[in-house]
Amino acid sequence: MQVRPEGLYCVPADAYIDPLRPVERAIITHGHADHARPGHGQVYATPATLDIMAARYGEGHARETHALPYGEKTELRECTLWLAPAGHILGSAQAVLEYGGTRLIAAGDYKRATDATCEPFQVVPCDVFITEATFALPVFSHPPLATAVQEYLDTVRQLPDRCHLMGVYALGKCQRILMALKEAGYPHPVYLHGALIALCELYEKHGLDLGEWAPVKDVPVEELRGKIVLAPPSALADRWSRKLPDVMTAMASGWMQIRARARQRRAEIPLVVSDHADWGELLQTIDDIQPGEVWVTHGREEALVHELSKQGVRAKALSLLGYEDEDAD
Amino acid sequence: MQRFARLLDQLYFTSGTKAKTQLLLNYLREAPDPDRGWAIAALSGDLRFDLFKRPLIKELITERVDPFLFDLSYDYVGELSETVAHLWPSPDANSRPEDQKLPPLHEIVEGFRESTRAQTRERLSHLLDIMTPNQRWALLKLGTRGLRIGISERFLKKVLAEFGGVPVEAVERVWHGVEAPYPELLAWLDGEGPEPDVSDQVVFHPVMLSHPLDDKALEEIEGESWQAEWKLDGIRVQWVSQDSGCALFSRTGEDISHSFPDLSEALHPNDAVLDGELLVMHEGEPGSFNELQQRLNKKKPARALMRRLPVGICIYDALRLGSDDLTGLPLSVRRQRLSEWFKGNVEDSVQGHRLTLSPLLTFDDAASLKALREQAPQAGPYIEGLMLKRKDSLYVPGRPKGQWYKWKRDPRLIDAVMMYAQRGHGKRSSYYSDYTFGLWQDDRLLPVGKAYSGFTDEELKKLDRWVRNNSMGRFGPVREVEKALVLEVAFDAVQSSSRHKSGLALRFPRINRIRWDKPADEADQLSTLAAMLPAET
Numbered sequence: 129m130q131v132r133p134e135g136l137y138c139v140p141a142d143a144y145i146d147p148l149r150p151v152e153r154a155i156i157t158h159g160h161a162d163h164a165r166p167g168h169g170q171v172y173a174t175p176a177t178l179d180i181m182a183a184r185y186g187e188g189h190a191r192e193t194h195a196l197p198y199g200e201k202t203e204l205r206e207c208t209l210w211l212a213p214a215g216h217i218l219g220s221a222q223a224v225l226e227y228g229g230t231r232l233i234a235a236g237d238y239k240r241a242t243d244a245t246c247e248p249f250q251v252v253p254c255d256v257f258i259t260e261a262t263f264a265l266p267v268f269s270h271p272p273l274a275t276a277v278q279e280y281l282d283t284v285r286q287l288p289d290r291c292h293l294m295g296v297y298a299l300g301k302c303q304r305i306l307m308a309l310k311e312a313g314y315p316h317p318v319y320l321h322g323a324l325i326a327l328c329e330l331y332e333k334h335g336l337d338l339g340e341w342a343p344v345k346d347v348p349v350e351e352l353r354g355k356i357v358l359a360p361p362s363a364l365a366d367r368w369s370r371k372l373p374d375v376m377t378a379m380a381s382g383w384m385q386i387r388a389r390a391r392q393r394r395a396e397i398p399l400v401v402s403d404h405a406d407w408g409e410l411l412q413t414i415d416d417i418q419p420g421e422v423w424v425t426h427g428r429e430e431a432l433v434h435e436l437s438k439q440g441v442r443a444k445a446l447s448l449l450g451y452e453d454e455d456a457d
Numbered sequence: 458m459q460r461f462a463r464l465l466d467q468l469y470f471t472s473g474t475k476a477k478t479q480l481l482l483n484y485l486r487e488a489p490d491p492d493r494g495w496a497i498a499a500l501s502g503d504l505r506f507d508l509f510k511r512p513l514i515k516e517l518i519t520e521r522v523d524p525f526l527f528d529l530s531y532d533y534v535g536e537l538s539e540t541v542a543h544l545w546p547s548p549d550a551n552s553r554p555e556d557q558k559l560p561p562l563h564e565i566v567e568g569f570r571e572s573t574r575a576q577t578r579e580r581l582s583h584l585l586d587i588m589t590p591n592q593r594w595a596l597l598k599l600g601t602r603g604l605r606i607g608i609s610e611r612f613l614k615k616v617l618a619e620f621g622g623v624p625v626e627a628v629e630r631v632w633h634g635v636e637a638p639y640p641e642l643l644a645w646l647d648g649e650g651p652e653p654d655v656s657d658q659v660v661f662h663p664v665m666l667s668h669p670l671d672d673k674a675l676e677e678i679e680g681e682s683w684q685a686e687w688k689l690d691g692i693r694v695q696w697v698s699q700d701s702g703c704a705l706f707s708r709t710g711e712d713i714s715h716s717f718p719d720l721s722e723a724l725h726p727n728d729a730v731l732d733g734e735l736l737v738m739h740e741g742e743p744g745s746f747n748e749l750q751q752r753l754n755k756k757k758p759a760r761a762l763m764r765r766l767p768v769g770i771c772i773y774d775a776l777r778l779g780s781d782d783l784t785g786l787p788l789s790v791r792r793q794r795l796s797e798w799f800k801g802n803v804e805d806s807v808q809g810h811r812l813t814l815s816p817l818l819t820f821d822d823a824a825s826l827k828a829l830r831e832q833a834p835q836a837g838p839y840i841e842g843l844m845l846k847r848k849d850s851l852y853v854p855g856r857p858k859g860q861w862y863k864w865k866r867d868p869r870l871i872d873a874v875m876m877y878a879q880r881g882h883g884k885r886s887s888y889y890s891d892y893t894f895g896l897w898q899d900d901r902l903l904p905v906g907k908a909y910s911g912f913t914d915e916e917l918k919k920l921d922r923w924v925r926n927n928s929m930g931r932f933g934p935v936r937e938v939e940k941a942l943v944l945e946v947a948f949d950a951v952q953s954s955s956r957h958k959s960g961l962a963l964r965f966p967r968i969n970r971i972r973w974d975k976p977a978d979e980a981d982q983l984s985t986l987a988a989m990l991p992a993e994t
């Protein structure tokens with residue numbers, strides 16, 4: 129394994145994992161834009177991830193695509209590659225690389241909390257576990273989604289004259305919120321900003337029931353009072369949201385736990401909903417896997433390496449650059 | 458406590474004073490006593506004691522959390538209470554006895570007040586154990602009196618007035634005569650008791666305020682029925698003195714006596730309620746605003762400073778002289794009585810160094826008034842324009858229409874509110890020296906510009922300290938601050954701009970003065986600035 133400007137490079141497989149620049153051979157863990165970029169020669173990814181990439185970048189985003197369902201093995205040069213569910217978003221995967229009796233896992237983004245929109249994280253024993261560290265500080269503890277959504281619905285019921293606008297990332301967060309609202313018994317259709325629709329339809333094609341939703345532009349503005357509207361975070365503060373009646377702004381993200389971040393987003397209701405592992409989940413995961421060694425990629429790696437070393441786990445920071453704190457798409 | 462913690466959370470995230478008012482009104486209607494009273498004290502800044510100190514919080518958390526991880530977390534979160542609220546380890550839920558319910562707010566406040574050091578320590582860690590992170594944040598903010606949630610004392614008085622269906626001046630009148638948790642005040646506002654009797658206490662009398670002069674009003678003004686005075690460049694104050702004591706109030710009713718013991722010593726007891734301008738006064742001669750600034754916001758001013766820059770009051774009105782209430786008399790009569798009182802009690806006495814009478818200016822009509830205003834710059838550096846008052850005006854608290862006007866010398870000044878502060882560059886990089894300021898539109902502030910000059914190094918240090926003490930949140934190099942500090946901003950011109958949400962932009966804005974004394978809700982409206990836009994050609 130090498131850290132190169134293009135990203136993490138596996139020498140015996142001659143392949144990059146989630147490269148930042150176009151390369152000849154790429155293994156893509158999931159469809160978020162900072163991990164899945166267009167213009168590679170060959171792409172190895174789950175069928176859902178390939179669908180997401182095609183939806184965003186067009187069918188020609190790579191010269192050649194190799195759809196790898198979870199658990200199916202393929203040979204890459206001297207390596208065996210297979211993908212295991214990561215529990216992050218639809219199609220998200222850990223890249224499992226086996227070479228000369230050693231197993232290395234690049235987990236990409238992952239979480240352990242339940243998520244109805246994707247397969248749960250699979251614990252795979254390994255020698256080297258490469259983990260993200262987005263929320264790797266002991267201040268981060270994400271509450272169960274059902275609790276956060278229930279509290280939100282209480283507020284919506286208490287303020288029936290306001291239009292409840294929630295900022296959600298288009299890929300993953302949006303669909304997870306839709307399913308949670310359905311689970312919580314929210315009785316109305318959820319209205320969607322145009323930029324969210326394509327990916328919701330893609331999730332539905334993959335057999336997920338997102339409940340009842342409708343494009344926001346199809347409804348008379350006054351009918352939006354007391355209703356929930358989902359939009360990308362960038363739309364919260366811009367012209368688009370000004371036509372909605374008496375808006376109450378919420379924002380769904382793991383960062384909402386930090387007050388200054390919530391105010392920065394102008395969220396009047398911060399919903400702590402994360403698609404990344406929190407501090408407890410990170411430590412739990414490494415304890416479950418018991419890897420010989422942990423390598424930490426992007427995020428607050430200093431804290432995680434410190435804690436793991438204290439526990440007697442061999443750990444080091446790879447300090448990869450270019451991956452975003454938020455799944456900003 | 459649950460209810461109070463929830464209220465703080467909601468107030469913190471809610472923008473817009475209308476929505477905040479609604480939240481507070483709901484709380485006042487629903488919360489029991491004496492919780493309500495303690496909540497009011499905490500929110501208004503009238504809680505007079507710390508429940509516990511910051512070093513204790515640090516001590517408790519370092520006993521529980523790896524110091525390196527604490528430092529990383531604190532550095533990331535940027536604020537102690539929030540860091541501790543999240544880092545505090547929750548005890549195992551199964552081992553928590555059923556009877557450990559969260560006590561009500563008043564029990565928490567009173568419990569800490571009566572605690573010894575050891576009990577405080579015990580009590581605080583027990584409460585943090587049984588609280589959620591949001592409740593912990595509320596407790597730590599409450600206990601160290603560090604609530605920064607966009608609520609000023611003045612705003613809270615307005616809410617109380619709305620809650621009780623009484624004028625805000627009525628609340629201001631009794632405010633300094635009541636003490637937390639305010640049983641009489643709340644009974645009165647609930648409609649279940651009389652207005653609290655504060656007659657034997659030194660209390661603030663709500664002041665009468667002026668409107669900016671417009672062209673239409675100018676036409677009506679003539680020397681027969683209007684009185685003209687210089688508008689002074691100091692701080693509006695009210696001096697209250699009687700047998701039972703004395704106090705100096707800012708015009709919003711904040712007791713600022715502690716900063717000016719030299720004044721109280723020289724004046725008390727002169728048995729009067731006087732309305733005037735606080736100025737640095739060298740043997741009766743006014744000093745500059747810059748000199749006055751050195752005397753502001755000092756908790757315990759040094760003797761040497763008080764000798765070098767003694768303060769006094771230029772009196773322009775009297776609300777009470779001896780036992781006579783003058784507020785129901787016309788200005789001309791009040792002024793007559795004030796002059797007589799001044800001759801008999803002040804002139805030729807030691808108080809003469811500390812008190813002067815605001816001189817009356819003679820004029821006939823609008824034209825001679827304009828000429829007077831032109832003279833203002835020559836008349837003295839401490840003069841910033843003209844005050845015009847109807848001679849038959851009664852002393853009515855608030856801002857009655859058509860009675861008093863102010864006519865500033867330089868129109869290219871606005872009073873804006875600081876919204877964000879950013880670290881500077883070069884040798885200023887350790888200071889918050891770039892300020893984004895905004896003007897009011899309805900109940901929201903909209904940013905209109907950024908200024909990073911116009912103040913002295915001394916003032917920069919004070920501003921920097923203010924920013925750090927009044928920070929609501931931090932993102933990168935930028936801090937959002939409590940919307941509480943008024944900056945008088947000078948500029949060359951105003952232009953329309955699509956870049957700013959306000960639609961306006963200033964050319965060469967710089968800070969003319971820092972108005973430590975001015976309440977934020979009296980800063981200018983966006984419409985005032987819009988009116989200065991050059992006419993379209």
Ligand SMILES: [Zn+2]
Pocket residue numbers: 158160163216237455
């Ligand atoms: Zn991701």
